[in-house]
Amino acid sequence: MLRVDNLNVYYGMIHAIKDISLEVNKGEIVSLVGANGAGKTTTLHAISGLLKPRSGSATYLQHNLLTTPAHKIVECGLSHVPEGRRVFSQMTVMENLEMGAYISKDKARNQKILANVFEHFPRLEERKRQLAGTLSGGEQQMLAIGRAMMANPDMLLLDEPSMGLSPLLVKEIFKIIKELNDDGITILLVEQNAKQALSIAHRGYVLETGKIVLSGNAAELLENDAVKKAYLGG
Amino acid sequence: MEFLFNLISGISLGSIYAIIALGYTMVYGIAKMLNFAHGDVIMVGAYICFFATMRFGMPPLAGVLLSMVVCTMLGIIIERLAYKPLRQAPALAVLITAIGMSYFLQNSAQLLWTSSPKVFQSVVGTINGQTGLKLFDGALSVSYVTIVTIIVCVIIMLALVTFVNKTKTGKAMRAVSEDKGAAQLMGINVNTTISLTFAIGSALAAVAGVLLCSAYPTLVPTTGAMPGIKAFTAAVFGGIGSIPGALIGGILLGIIEIFAKAYITTQLSDAIVFAVLIVVLLVKPTGLLGKKVSEKV
Numbered sequence: 001m002l003r004v005d006n007l008n009v010y011y012g013m014i015h016a017i018k019d020i021s022l023e024v025n026k027g028e029i030v031s032l033v034g035a036n037g038a039g040k041t042t043t044l045h046a047i048s049g050l051l052k053p054r055s056g057s058a059t060y061l062q063h064n065l066l067t068t069p070a071h072k073i074v075e076c077g078l079s080h081v082p083e084g085r086r087v088f089s090q091m092t093v094m095e096n097l098e099m100g101a102y103i104s105k106d107k108a109r110n111q112k113i114l115a116n117v118f119e120h121f122p123r124l125e126e127r128k129r130q131l132a133g134t135l136s137g138g139e140q141q142m143l144a145i146g147r148a149m150m151a152n153p154d155m156l157l158l159d160e161p162s163m164g165l166s167p168l169l170v171k172e173i174f175k176i177i178k179e180l181n182d183d184g185i186t187i188l189l190v191e192q193n194a195k196q197a198l199s200i201a202h203r204g205y206v207l208e209t210g211k212i213v214l215s216g217n218a219a220e221l222l223e224n225d226a227v228k229k230a231y232l233g234g
Numbered sequence: 235m236e237f238l239f240n241l242i243s244g245i246s247l248g249s250i251y252a253i254i255a256l257g258y259t260m261v262y263g264i265a266k267m268l269n270f271a272h273g274d275v276i277m278v279g280a281y282i283c284f285f286a287t288m289r290f291g292m293p294p295l296a297g298v299l300l301s302m303v304v305c306t307m308l309g310i311i312i313e314r315l316a317y318k319p320l321r322q323a324p325a326l327a328v329l330i331t332a333i334g335m336s337y338f339l340q341n342s343a344q345l346l347w348t349s350s351p352k353v354f355q356s357v358v359g360t361i362n363g364q365t366g367l368k369l370f371d372g373a374l375s376v377s378y379v380t381i382v383t384i385i386v387c388v389i390i391m392l393a394l395v396t397f398v399n400k401t402k403t404g405k406a407m408r409a410v411s412e413d414k415g416a417a418q419l420m421g422i423n424v425n426t427t428i429s430l431t432f433a434i435g436s437a438l439a440a441v442a443g444v445l446l447c448s449a450y451p452t453l454v455p456t457t458g459a460m461p462g463i464k465a466f467t468a469a470v471f472g473g474i475g476s477i478p479g480a481l482i483g484g485i486l487l488g489i490i491e492i493f494a495k496a497y498i499t500t501q502l503s504d505a506i507v508f509a510v511l512i513v514v515l516l517v518k519p520t521g522l523l524g525k526k527v528s529e530k531v
């Protein structure tokens with residue numbers, strides 16, 4: 001469904017992504033794990049058009065992502081929940097969700113998706129008139145995911161959805177990610193929290209300083225000694 | 235009575251500043267740049283209306299509309315040609331370009347229309363041969379231009395606030411002003427949004443130019459410069475980026491200016507205006523209604 005081949009991304013002189021290739025098949029949860037600064041966010045930004053890679057290719061279904069303008073990519077059915085949530089803090093929860101449905105003119109369908117979002121995140125419905133900037137971190141993360149769902153995507157890119165959340169909320173968020181996948185949404189999940197991320201994934205990739213060093217079945221990666229040592233605390 | 239007269243004059247002048255300040259503040263909010271050529275778009279707007287009505291005999295309202303159309307296009311072209319290529323450039327480069335654009339417009343106007351002053355005829359007509367209202371048995375006379383200016387300003391404010399808060403496009407504008415990247419992920423075209431902002435700001439500049447020259451009829455290529463700077467001051471005063479801030483900043487600035495002229499000294503009125511600005515910014519660096527922006531890391 002999503003295919004990245006030999007991607008190279010630079011920040012000026014810094015070679016942040018070195019020849020990365022990865023693939024996500026329809027219906028999968030694929031986790032991309034790695035330490036701080038490994039290049040996880042950079043990879044996602046390149047996929048969703050916020051950054052221009054120097055070379056390589058990225059395709060989603062039949063779309064060439066590297067020639068598609070960033071604001072057109074969501075129309076292909078690929079939504080990105082960015083690192084740090086990036087909700088529109090001066091806008092209400094409801095307005096944020098409306099922005100999520102910006103590309104859709106079908107009011108009835110939007111209403112249905114909204115109901116679905118509120119079902120997953122009842123907290124958002126309670127706070128729909130509140131400014132997003134006044135939500136707690138966990139609520140903002142729910143809003144960021146809900147906002148992406150409003151575009152009715154077939155695939156979600158999630159960038160560290162567990163960042164800064166309490167263990168209980170992390171569990172909750174991962175449960176919801178699993179549910180979304182059960183609903184048929186394909187997921188590329190970026191996480192530092194390798195254990196959690198791999199435990200809900202079908203497959204995984206391990207990124208280290210811009211290179212993919214390991215990949216494979218998620219359960220096997222969880223058992224891999226190198227992964228255990230580096231990311232799972234021994 | 236004199237106090238009331240000055241207050242109304244101040245509000246009216248302030249309304250013009252407010253309309254101009256809206257252009258500064260919206261462009262700043264979306265494109266994060268100070269468009270110093272904005273004042274000169276006002277001047278272009280006034281010239282267009284002048285030629286349309288005086289030379290080509292168009293009715294005043296048609297002249298205003300034509301002037302708005304021309305300025306809208308001018309605003310979009312300026313952004314496309316001069317600012318868009320600098321989207322990733324340092325703020326200083328953009329600022330210098332904007333100042334350059336300002337001189338370019340002034341010099342072009344000089345070349346096209348010479349620097350000899352044109353006498354602008356008010357687009358606000360007379361009613362029963364009167365140019366204004368006489369109130370309190372003639373003790374207070376308020377010109378129609380003054381009244382129309384205030385009404386137009388109120389209408390523009392209400393329309394803009396509604397647009398930005400209630401329409402999808404307006405909300406998308408606010409989204410872009412907060413976070414361009416996240417807005418793009420929603421499918422919002424940032425370039426189109428920026429163009430739209432310049433278009434609205436420039437159309438308002440045309441209105442401001444016409445109102446300004448209706449009240450102060452001498453039209454020269456530098457007509458827009460000083461009101462432009464004062465409106466910029468008003469925008470900062472009210473809190474740059476804030477639409478209600480532009481209104482309040484503009485009106486207060488107009489009142490302060492007129493009162494300084496009436497009760498202190500005409501020569502120093504501008505100095506007083508800027509002194510007030512400095513004091514406000516010392517006390518509240520984000521302006522009256524400015525929000526504290528937390529820098530993103």
Ligand SMILES: Nc1ncnc2c1ncn2[C@@H]1O[C@H](COP(=O)(O)OP(=O)(O)OP(=O)(O)O)[C@@H](O)[C@H]1O
Pocket residue numbers: 011014016034035036037038039040041042043083192
């Ligand atoms: N705008 C930028 N300019 C220069 N270098 C950058 C920029 N953004 C990221 N980098 C560098 O690129 C590398 C990869 O960064 P990236 O944000 O992709 O890492 P990450 O894996 O998402 O890390 P984290 O888990 O901390 O979010 C880092 O070395 C970082 O310093």
Ligand SMILES: [Mg+2]
Pocket residue numbers: 040041042083159160
């Ligand atoms: Mg990251």
